[in-house]
Amino acid sequence: MYNYPTTIRLHHTDAAGIAFFASLFIIAHECYEAFLEPEVTFTKMFTELGVRLPIVHAEADYYRPLGVSDKITITLKIGNISASSFSLEYYFHKENDECAARVITTHAVRDNSTNNPISLPEKLKAKLMSL
Amino acid sequence: MYNYPTTIRLHHTDAAGIAFFASLFIIAHECYEAFLEPEVTFTKMFTELGVRLPIVHAEADYYRPLGVSDKITITLKIGNISASSFSLEYYFHKENDECAARVITTHAVRDNSTNNPISLPEKLKAKLMSL
C-alpha cells in the first residue's frame, strides 16, 4: 500500500464546478510515478531497465464529486499481477470521508526496443510486490 | 452513429512519444460535446434543460498507439440506455487502419438544482437515440 497526498487544483476542474472526469486519470498517473521513484523513474525505465509499461486498459468509477482545493489522499494497491502484465488500483479519499473515486490502470510489459512482451524486470516486480 | 474527425496534437503526447492514455478520455469528451451540438450545448443543458449528466464510470482499451499529427476519426455509438443513465462508446480509428482504442463513458441523469436522479429529458433522449 502506498499513500499519495495531493490537492485538486483549478485546472483539474471544469465549468460544472467540480473535477473533470479525465483529471482523475492524470492525477492517478502522478501517484504511479511518485510511487515508482526513486528506484524507477521514467527515464531509468526506458534506458536502464529497457522496458515500457504501456497502459492497455484504464477505468474509473466516480462516487462523489471532488472540488477545487480539496485535499485528497490516493491509496495505491496492487491488483492482478501476471508474467507480463499488472493492474494498479487507486482509491481517492478526502480526509475523513468515503471513497470519492477508484481508478484502475492495467499495464503490459514490453521491451523498449522491440516492443515485444517480456517478463517484469525483478526490480520492478519487487517494487510492485511492496504495495 | 456519429463520426468526429480530429487530430492528435503535440500536447496529447508525452515523452514516451505517443498519446498519453488520459488524452483519449479528453478527446472522447470533445467528440461527445460536438455530437450534442447545436441542439444541446453544455450551457443549455444546465440552464434550459436543468439537467446534469455526470460521468459515473469511464473506461478505455488501448489497442494501437496514436502519434502526433495522426488524423483520426472517432465513431460514437450508443451503448446501454435506461431510465436515468446511458453509456456511450467511442471507437478511435486512423484512416484505413484497425481500431486504435475504445473509450466508454457512462452518464447518470441528475436534476441540476437538486442533484436527484431524474429521467432523461425527451430532447436529449431523441438526440441519443439518433446515434
Place this chain on the structure above:
Amino acid sequence: MYNYPTTIRLHHTDAAGIAFFASLFIIAHECYEAFLEPEVTFTKMFTELGVRLPIVHAEADYYRPLGVSDKITITLKIGNISASSFSLEYYFHKENDECAARVITTHAVRDNSTNNPISLPEKLKAKLMSL
C-alpha cells in the same frame, strides 16, 4: 494570414466558469500545428528537416472571457522573423465579436541532433512567409 476555427470545450474551462488561462496557449499550439500541415508535421520536422523549434518565450493578453461551447476563430499572423528565430501571433475571436485574447509564441531554430542554433530551413521559411 491563416484562420483556424475551433471550439472551447469543457476541459478548457475551470470552476470559475470560463476558459482557464493556460488553455489558450494549448489551443494556440493546435493552431500552429494545423497551420504547418501537411507540408511540415512534427514528425517530419524532427526527421526530414532535422530541426527543432523550441518555444523560448510565450505570452498572452486576455481581453474577454471565453466560455464552454464558444465557437472561435484564431487568426495566425507572423510577427518578427530573423535568421534563427521567429514569432507568431494568434488572435482569438468569437464570431462578430471583438478580440477575446492574443497569444504570442517566439521560437528558436535548432538542429535536432546537436541542439545548436541554425538557420530556418527554406521549406519552413516559405511556409511562415505565406502568413
Place this chain on the structure above:
Amino acid sequence: MYNYPTTIRLHHTDAAGIAFFASLFIIAHECYEAFLEPEVTFTKMFTELGVRLPIVHAEADYYRPLGVSDKITITLKIGNISASSFSLEYYFHKENDECAARVITTHAVRDNSTNNPISLPEKLKAKLMSL
C-alpha cells in the same frame, strides 16, 4: 518569497521529450493556489471575499528544458502591485541548477458579482505583501 517544490510528470511532457511550454503555466498556477492556502482558497475567494482575480496577462521565458521526473522548486515573488491589479513572478529551478524558466501572471481584481474593478481585499493584500 514562497518556495513550492514539485515534480515534472509524464503528462507535462510531449513527444519532443521535454515539458510542453503550456505545462509551465499550469504548474505556476498550482504554486499560486498553494501559496494562497489555507487563508485564501478559491472557494473562499469567490464566496467569503466576493472577489475574482482574473489573469489579464501571462508570459513565460524558457531558458533550459525540463524533463520527466525532474524535481523542481518554484520561487514565487511579488512583481508590481497597484490598487486593483498585481503581478506574480515564478522562477523554476532544478536543484543546484540555473533558472530553467520564469513565468509571470498579472491579475486584475474584480467584484465576483458585478465584475467591476475593486481594490484588493486587505486579507489578500497582506498575503501578497508577505512574499
